[in-house]
Amino acid sequence: MIKKNKWIILLTTLVTLLPMLAGLILWSKLPERMPIHWNAAGELDGWTGKAFAVFAVPGIMAAAHLFCVLCTSLDPKAKDQTKKALGLVFWICPFMSVLLGAVVYAVALGAKLNVASVIFAATGVLFVAVGNYLPKCKRNYTIGIKVMWALEDEANWNATHRFAGKVWVVGGLLIILGSFFPLRSFIWFYLTLTMLMALLPVGYSYLYYRRHGKTE
Secondary structure: OOOOOHHHHHHHHHHHOHHHHHHHHOHHHOOOEEEEEEOOOOOEEEEEEHHHHHHHHHHHHHHHHHHHHHHHHOOOOHHHOOHHHHHHHHHHHHHHHHHHHHHHHHHHOOOOOOHHHHHHHHHHHHHHHHHHHHHHOOOOOOOOOOOHHHHOOHHHHHHHHHHHHHHHHHHHHHHHHHOOOOHHHHHHHHHHHHHHHHHHHHHHHHHHHHHHOOOO
8 A cells, every 4th residue: 555655645744844944934933932722711821942842743743744654554454445535644734734734823923823723624624525425435454433333244334434424524513613612612512523433433333233133
């Protein structure tokens, strides 16, 4: 899989490292003490040095990206996976790296951002994107709802991922809408919603198994 997709892997790795280039361009304007962490209330509560923010954070994201690609490539069913499903693996870390870099640099330069709203909205966008691609995901051991009832039965896998795709798209849209509400009133709704988004497809897969059994 890696050899076949080497150019897209190279491109996505370079995109993941883009905040490093942006940091170098902005170096003289960035403060020595950089924002790096916000608590559950959306309040800035963690700082780091400029060099770490500019070089280490994108580097860690790139390492995480390559690790995800490697794990996917080691899946014995990876060669049969659809390009759209693999696209999720290739682009999630680059998306998060660019978003995090933009937020950190903007706040460091004095922008007044509601960081929690930005992060929640971005999370909602990711859920919508993943939800759109889940039904196209073929049975494998690294991507998707990997419960035994689905892994052992292709019909269960396909039904579960069609259902999960709908749940994640709806959940993602609700998260995007909720990101505009005050954080303290939204955080518990977000936690409950994400838990349901994780558990509902598992429950659906089990009920499908109980109703239809193993069909292959």
